[in-house]
Amino acid sequence: MTLELEQVEVRIPIGSGREVHALTEIDLVAVPGKPHFVVGGSGSGKSTLCSAVTGLLPGNARFSGTVKVGDLAAPALWGQRGRVIGVVPQSAMTCFTPVRRLGGQLAETVRYLGGERGPGELLDVVGLDRSALAKYPLELSGGMLQLAAIAAALAGDPPVVVADEPTSALDRQRSEDVVQLLAKLAADRVVLVATHDLAAVRSAAADADLSVMFASRIVETGTAGEVFDNPSADYTRDLLAALPENGLHPLPWPTPDLIDLPADYRYGG
Amino acid sequence: MLSARSLAVGHGRTALLTDVELDVAPGEIVGLVGPSGSGKTSLLRVLSGLTRPLAGEVLIDGTPPPKRPQGRVAMLFQSARRSCDPRLTLRQSIELCAPKAGVDWDALCARADLQTALLDRHPHQVSDGQLQRAAIARALAGQPGYLLCDEMTAALDPAATAAVVATVRRAAVDGAGVLFVSHDLPLVAAVADRVLDVAESSLRKAHL
Numbered sequence: 001m002t003l004e005l006e007q008v009e010v011r012i013p014i015g016s017g018r019e020v021h022a023l024t025e026i027d028l029v030a031v032p033g034k035p036h037f038v039v040g041g042s043g044s045g046k047s048t049l050c051s052a053v054t055g056l057l058p059g060n061a062r063f064s065g066t067v068k069v070g071d072l073a074a075p076a077l078w079g080q081r082g083r084v085i086g087v088v089p090q091s092a093m094t095c096f097t098p099v100r101r102l103g104g105q106l107a108e109t110v111r112y113l114g115g116e117r118g119p120g121e122l123l124d125v126v127g128l129d130r131s132a133l134a135k136y137p138l139e140l141s142g143g144m145l146q147l148a149a150i151a152a153a154l155a156g157d158p159p160v161v162v163a164d165e166p167t168s169a170l171d172r173q174r175s176e177d178v179v180q181l182l183a184k185l186a187a188d189r190v191v192l193v194a195t196h197d198l199a200a201v202r203s204a205a206a207d208a209d210l211s212v213m214f215a216s217r218i219v220e221t222g223t224a225g226e227v228f229d230n231p232s233a234d235y236t237r238d239l240l241a242a243l244p245e246n247g248l249h250p251l252p253w254p255t256p257d258l259i260d261l262p263a264d265y266r267y268g269g
Numbered sequence: 270m271l272s273a274r275s276l277a278v279g280h281g282r283t284a285l286l287t288d289v290e291l292d293v294a295p296g297e298i299v300g301l302v303g304p305s306g307s308g309k310t311s312l313l314r315v316l317s318g319l320t321r322p323l324a325g326e327v328l329i330d331g332t333p334p335p336k337r338p339q340g341r342v343a344m345l346f347q348s349a350r351r352s353c354d355p356r357l358t359l360r361q362s363i364e365l366c367a368p369k370a371g372v373d374w375d376a377l378c379a380r381a382d383l384q385t386a387l388l389d390r391h392p393h394q395v396s397d398g399q400l401q402r403a404a405i406a407r408a409l410a411g412q413p414g415y416l417l418c419d420e421m422t423a424a425l426d427p428a429a430t431a432a433v434v435a436t437v438r439r440a441a442v443d444g445a446g447v448l449f450v451s452h453d454l455p456l457v458a459a460v461a462d463r464v465l466d467v468a469e470s471s472l473r474k475a476h477l
Contacts, residue, residue, distance in 0.1 A: 040426070041398075041426040041427075041428045041429065042396050042397050042398055042425065042426045042429060043396045141305075142305070168423075168424060171304065171305055171452040171453075172452060172453055172454070196425075196426035196427065198427055199455070238428070239426075239427055239428055240427075242427040242428045242430065242431035243427050244453070244455040244456040244458070244459040244460075245455055245459075247459075248430070248431045248434050248435070248456075248459050248460070249431055250382075250428065250431040250432040250435050251428045251431070251432070254384075255396070255398075255428070
């Protein structure tokens with residue numbers, strides 16, 4: 001099963017007739033076998049893209065276009081969250097109840113979604129020791145909790161997993177571990193990962209798919225190797241030049257406000 | 270010179286770092302790397318006067334600082350969103366730390382690379398990168414001699430990180446001593462004049 005987005009647009013009204021252009025003309029295809037990363041600056045639309053796939057857009061957002069997994073399209077698709085689309089949240093620390101042990105929370109999720117794997121098996125899949133089941137979230141490190149959140153996303157054995165900034169609270173080594181795990185999980189399911197952690201993406205497979213977002217649009221798509229080594233979009237080139245190993249060059253052009261963004265706006269003016 | 274002599278810092282009575290000897294000269298950027306939980310933030314909180322050391326002393330230009338040295342040492346936190354009052358506009362937040370004589374807004378915003386058009390917005394109306402630059406403007410408004418940067422780019426994308434680092438470098442060129450803490454070794458190596466790391470509960474020169 002593949003995840004397909006066609007001409008997806010999201011507008012979020014903010015009053016006085018103004019609106020945030022959160023997603024514009026998004027076309028994306030993610031397939032099983034390799035992860036699909038979505039990278040870009042803060043506010044470029046990565047999280048909104050994840051929300052458009054998972055059905056977690058703000059209540060007043062105006063959505064148009066097509067999001068589908070196989071023959072199941074939104075909004076019916078959104079009703080199958082957990083079973084068709086697993087969601088890995090940005091902050092694992094806040095997605096678990098602090099007053100209950102991890103094992104109980106995972107067991108409840110498996111029960112609700114009718115999953116076939118128990119909590120222990122889910123932890124085996126993500127490489128987390130089963131002793132974590134007896135612990136409260138506060139007794140686990142940020143990296144362990146993020147793995148537990150991925151285990152929870154797999155509880156309903158969904159064919160699609162969407163992770164929104166799963167490494168933003170982790171240090172470099174843990175970030176790379178989480179990205180490697182998500183890449184491994186992509187062997188037999190669609191894995192879509194939004195992140196601004198280019199270093200962690202670089203550590204994953206070079207044949208992973210990569211889409212670069214800027215100002216609500218996808219400006220470039222290719223394999224990670226192609227995009228990192230030979231970027232075609234000006235924005236991608238400047239984003240890579242901002243990395244420490246490339247000299248920490250600030251973007252020469254300002255990042256636009258997405259409120260009432262002109263339809264013909266392009267990077268570089 | 271901002272100095273630490275035989276400093277011990279930690280949580281409660283538990284020492285995370287001991288026998289810390291540190292000097293940060295005006296205009297110098299000193300990097301500090303180390304794993305999560307190794308005491309980096311605790312050290313910065315002591316150097317900034319927010320908490321007391323378990324042992325040892327902090328000196329500014331050879332003398333112990335006043336009880337509240339915030340005017341001479343400014344701290345920049347990992348999450349600007351948590352360190353800025355959500356009820357205040359960016360301008361009001363910055364004014365809290367500004368000298369009574371007032372603020373030259375154009376000059377301050379230029380130093381912090383902050384668009385003046387953003388000053389009258391609230392934190393929820395700007396991006397993380399813009400808010401971190403407002404936090405830098407707030408720190409610079411008090412004209413501190415030293416900036417303590419605690420994982421200040423951890424939540425930022427590469428472009429915002431590069432822009433924030435450029436403002437920190439400008440502050441150092443203008444004479445501020447900077448202690449730049451991060452667990453991102455490539456970033457610290459690119460930013461700092463010299464780098465220290467946490468080893469065996471103390472600081473040593475990092476081998477990059």
